[in-house]
Amino acid sequence: MLTEPSALVVRATLPAVGAAIEDITGLFYEKLFAAHPELLRDLFNRGNQAAGSQRQALAGSVAAFATYLVDHPEDRPDVMLRRIAHKHASLGVRPEQYPVVHEHLFAAIAEVLGDAVTPEVAAAWDEVYWLMANALIAIETRLYEQRQVVDGDVWREWEVVARTEETPDVASFRLRPADDRPAPDFRAGQYVSVQVRLADGARQIRQYSLTDAPGPETRSIAVKRVHGTAATPDGEVSCHLHEHVRVGDRLRLSAPYGELTLDPDGAPLLLASAGIGNTPMLAMLGQLHADGHTGRVTVVHADRSPDTHALRAEHEALTAKLPGATAHFWYERPGSGHRTGLVDLADVPVAAGTRAYLCGPLPFMRAVRGQLLDKGVAAADIHYEVFGPDLWLAAG
Ligand SMILES: Cc1cc2nc3c(=O)[nH]c(=O)nc-3n(C[C@H](O)[C@H](O)[C@H](O)COP(=O)(O)OP(=O)(O)OC[C@H]3O[C@@H](n4cnc5c(N)ncnc54)[C@H](O)[C@@H]3O)c2cc1C
Ligand code: HEM
Structure with missing residues (x-):
């Protein structure tokens, strides 16, 4: 909770800070990476930095x-x-890194806002920063304890025991711990970070959802290759995994984390995905099957065509195994024998009290969320995962 005087100062300066926040964060990252180049090389996503999204x-x-x-x-x-x-924990962010971020963030604020940053203003924003940082550190500490992670060392070596080309652009990798310890437990819907060493020596990290229900020995991920365009380069890690990682190779995976997990309270469920966003949904369907779930489950998926729909057979088979589940697939390309065009829930029954889980590109999630709200689903019952930095809330 903010102290009363700080709350007044923060309220008064929020518009100015808000208006300058892009300049502040730009300068903050410049300063942070100038002082600590290893953070850009080995921790932050340099593609996001180059594109400005993070x-x-x-x-x-x-x-x-x-x-x-x-x-x-x-x-x-x-x-x-x-x-x-959860994102920080999957990257191994440590408490002692918060003062480093603080130093460069506040140097950037002072430089951008100049004389407006009186000692009183600096102290009030300092309080905001540490309230947020300490709240994050407390949650991260608990998350590390849950997975027996010591000193933020979330990494373990895994061996690729199978690789399958699911579609022309999606390969799945089945992995087994390369050490003698058992595979860590996780909840369906969670992801791991994968850390790879690239040709220039950088260690880049990306997240991939686990696609199988929690089981004893192996874990699976499905990776969509990100193609470049005239204006943008190929995706670094997805292309590396597609081009260089084969059966018998090793990968460094973090402990599993992530917030998009099922609540076992019996509410009707709706699992809506688009493209490669079905990966967490597959794990959830597997989990529901393993639990003998008999309640209502509405499975919604959108893809370009049946051929680009990765793990389609599993998506269909898992839905068919659940007695209360129905699948509704939409394909943009006509002639597939399924619904065509974009997702339209007009004639899809959505039961009262439905809890919805969404994963896919932002325009897809915005459209589905809007339709669910219109059908009376409570905003608090709509959960989502963004396969990139979460700009949804920030963008309103
Ligand atoms: C929680 C979570 C779960 C995820 N689960 C999955 C999953 O199950 N399967 C899956 O395939 N993916 C998943 N992702 C996405 C995955 O983590 C990666 O983001 C994805 O593989 C792309 O990474 P990349 O290194 O290939 O691309 P990057 O190198 O990170 O590039 C990303 C984009 O930025 C663009 N870019 C890079 N540099 C520039 C520049 N200079 N100017 C303009 N644009 C630029 C690239 O062209 C590309 O379009 C998940 C993400 C999250 C956060
Ligand atoms: C109060 C301080 C901090 C705040 C408010 C903050 C906020 C955020 C937010 C909003 C994200 C994006 C989450 C998402 O993907 O949806 C993020 C990601 C990230 N944070 Fe922090 N963070 C803080 C401190 C730190 C520290 C101390 C470090 C370590 C040096 C760190 C490293 C990262 C990294 C590496 C990512 C992922 C970036 C990427 O993939 O490009 N953060 N943080």
Whole structure:
């Protein structure tokens, strides 16, 4: 909770900070990476940095946190904090790194806002930063304890025991721990970070959802190759995995984390995905099957065509195994024998009290969320995963 005087100062300066936040975060990253080049090489996603997307995510979250604090003095934005903390934990972010981020963030604020940053203003924003940082550190500490991670060392070596070309652009990898320890437990819907060493020596990290229900020995991921365009390069890690990783090779995986998990309370479920966004849904369907779930499950998926729909056979088979489940697949290309065009839930029954899980590109999730709200699904019952920095909330 913010102290009263700080709350007044933060409220008064939020518009100025909000207006300058992109400049502040741009300068912040410049300063951070100048002082610590290893963070850009080995921890942050340099593609996101080059494209500018991660900058907006951090800026959006600090401004959103401050706004929340002044509007709800007794409360805190738990959903946002938890999703950042899960991402941080999957990357091995450590408490001692927070003062480093603080130093460069506040140097950037002072430089961009100049004389407006009186000692009083600096102290009030300092309080905001440490409230947020300490809340994140507390959640991250618990997440590390849950997975027996010591000193943020989330990494273990895994061996690829199978590789399958699912579609021309999607390969799946089945992995087994390369050490003698058992595979860590996880909840269906969670992801791991994969860390690869690239040709220039950089170690880049990306997240991939686990596609199987939690089982004893192996874990699977399905990776879509990100093609470049005239204006953008090929995706670094997805292309590396497609081009260089074969059966018998090793991969470094983090402990599993992530917030998009099922609540076992018997509510009707709707699992809506598009493209490679079906990966967490497959694990959830597998989990429901393993649990003998008999309740209503509505499976919605959108893809370009049946041929691009990765793990389609599994998606169909798992749905068919659940007695209360129905599948609704849409393909943009006509002639597939299924519904064509974009997802339209008009004639899909959505039961009262439905809890929805969404994963796919932002325009798809916005459209589905809007349709679900129109059908009476509560906003708090719509959960989602973004396969990139979460710009959804930041963008409103
Ligand atoms: C929780 C979570 C779960 C995920 N699960 C899955 C999954 O199950 N399967 C899956 O396939 N993916 C998944 N992803 C996405 C995955 O983590 C990667 O983001 C994806 O594989 C792309 O990574 P990349 O290294 O190949 O691309 P990157 O190198 O990170 O590039 C990403 C984009 O940025 C663009 N870019 C890079 N540099 C520039 C530049 N200078 N200017 C402009 N644009 C630029 C690239 O062209 C590309 O379009 C998940 C992501 C998250 C956060
Ligand atoms: C109060 C301080 C911090 C805030 C508010 C913050 C906020 C965020 C947010 C909003 C994201 C995006 C989450 C998402 O993907 O949806 C993120 C990701 C990330 N954070 Fe933090 N963070 C903080 C501290 C740190 C620290 C101390 C480190 C370590 C040096 C760190 C490293 C990262 C990395 C590596 C990512 C992923 C970036 C990427 O993939 O490009 N963060 N953080």
